[in-house]
Amino acid sequence: DGGITQSPKYLFRKEGQNVTLSCEQNLNHDAMYWYRQDPGQGLRLIYYSQIVNDFQKGDIAEGYSVSREKKESFPLTVTSAQKNPTAFYLCASSGTVQETQYFGPGTRLLVL
Amino acid sequence: GIQVEQSPPDLILQEGANSTLRCNFSDSVNNLQWFHQNPWGQLINLFYIPSGTKQNGRLSATTVATERYSLLYISSSQTTDSGVYFCAVVRGSQGNLIFGKGTKLSVKP
Numbered sequence: 723d724g725g726i727t728q729s730p731k732y733l734f735r736k737e738g739q740n741v742t743l744s745c746e747q748n749l750n751h752d753a754m755y756w757y758r759q760d761p762g763q764g765l766r767l768i769y770y771s772q773i774v775n776d777f778q779k780g781d782i783a784e785g786y787s788v789s790r791e792k793k794e795s796f797p798l799t800v801t802s803a804q805k806n807p808t809a810f811y812l813c814a815s816s817g818t819v820q821e822t823q824y825f826g827p828g829t830r831l832l833v834l
Numbered sequence: 835g836i837q838v839e840q841s842p843p844d845l846i847l848q849e850g851a852n853s854t855l856r857c858n859f860s861d862s863v864n865n866l867q868w869f870h871q872n873p874w875g876q877l878i879n880l881f882y883i884p885s886g887t888k889q890n891g892r893l894s895a896t897t898v899a900t901e902r903y904s905l906l907y908i909s910s911s912q913t914t915d916s917g918v919y920f921c922a923v924v925r926g927s928q929g930n931l932i933f934g935k936g937t938k939l940s941v942k943p
Contacts, residue, residue, distance in 0.1 A: 755929075764920055764933030814931075822867065823931060825876070825877040
């Protein structure tokens with residue numbers, strides 16, 4: 723069954739802790755993206771990757787890091803430098819950067 | 835950067851009614867998508883429509899690229915249509931979507 727999976731569904735972070743959100747796709751898409759959604763708002767781009775071993779910062783990259791070692795995987799790390807990490811995080815992928823983007827179910831990150 | 839404005843911000847309908855949601859954008863775009871976000875947060879693709887008109891069941895969309903707007907029509911609304919509808923555009927070669935703030939639709943039985 724093709725699609726995009728994200729885990730965990732809920733994640734709790736303690737002060738000063740780094741946490742990693744998983745995003746996997748089996749659609750054979752080249753491009754992958756991470757977005758952040760705050761309550762009552764649209765999505766904002768954190769990082770994107772057009773191809774394996776390459777990624778670019780989006781509008782709100784500070785306090786986040788990513789890697790793209792495999793085509794199907796694009797994990798996002800929320801570092802301790804991100805002072806306001808509580809949000810809903812959505813991963814997306816597309817065949818190329820100009821094609822339709824499809825979204826995973828999201829991860830809700832809460833700070834303890 | 836490009837601005838995306840959606841209207842109305844909130845909309846309450848009685849089941850069976852029709853509605854039109856609008857998306858204005860401030861510059862030319864390569865791509866425009868409409869999404870429905872359900873109460874669980876899942877973003878569901880509705881249309882990829884940089885220009886022209888498309889229909890899918892009770893939903894249809896029209897984008898007039900030269901006038902920088904897109905419209906989403908929902909006919910014979912159902913309670914399951916409730917949620918937030920987002921318009922998002924792509925400008926340039928990077929591919930990242932720029933989202934509006936959405937229209938929150940509530941359909942009452």
